[in-house]
Amino acid sequence: MFGPISIPFGAKLxxxxxxLKPGVAYDDIELALAEMCSVVKETYGGDEGGFIAGQVFRFSGFVSDEGSLGADRSADHDVAIVTYWRSFEQHERSHADAVFRDKFAALAQMCSETKELGYDLLWQGAPEAAASEHRETA
Structure with a gap:
């Protein structure tokens, strides 16, 4: 459940x-969110369903001075759900399914807005082992 994930090149993000609606906290949505994520993982995983992996993040309040441009330093969301799929079509089929819609509806009752945007993977990488070892001994 909390292990590392591996994303194949060509995945869709x-x-x-x-x-969240005013007065709703992360603790209030935690169960609905967990149930929704579990349904996606268990029902739509694999080649046929298309789900590869996912992650959920709660906004920490941190805004990078070094990586942000513009005067607006606010976030327009409280939680980010990042999922990886084999295709956008498989994603859309899963989310049109009644099993998913039921779980999403429970979460949506506590939200004022959700927005899901799709991205094509253009690059991915990790430090080379030799480079990591060099930094540790330097």
Missing amino acids: LFNTVK
């Missing part, structure tokens, strides 16, 4: 932002 779906970035879903969730804005």
Whole structure:
């Protein structure tokens, strides 16, 4: 459940932002979110369903001075759900399914807005082992 994930090149990334209604906290949505993610993982995983992996992030309040341009330093969402799929078509089929819609509806009741945007993977990489070892001994 909390292990590392591996994303194949060519995967599609779906970035879903969730804005909670006023007075709703992360603790209030945690169960609905967990149930929704579990349904996606268990029902739509593999080649036929297309789901590869996913992650959920809660906005920490941190805004990078070094990586941000512009005067607006606010976030328009509280939670980000990042999922990886083999195709956008498989994603859309899964989310049109009644099993998913039921779980998403429970979460949506506590949200003022959600938005899910799709991205094509253009680059991925990790440090080479030799480079990592060099930094550790330097």
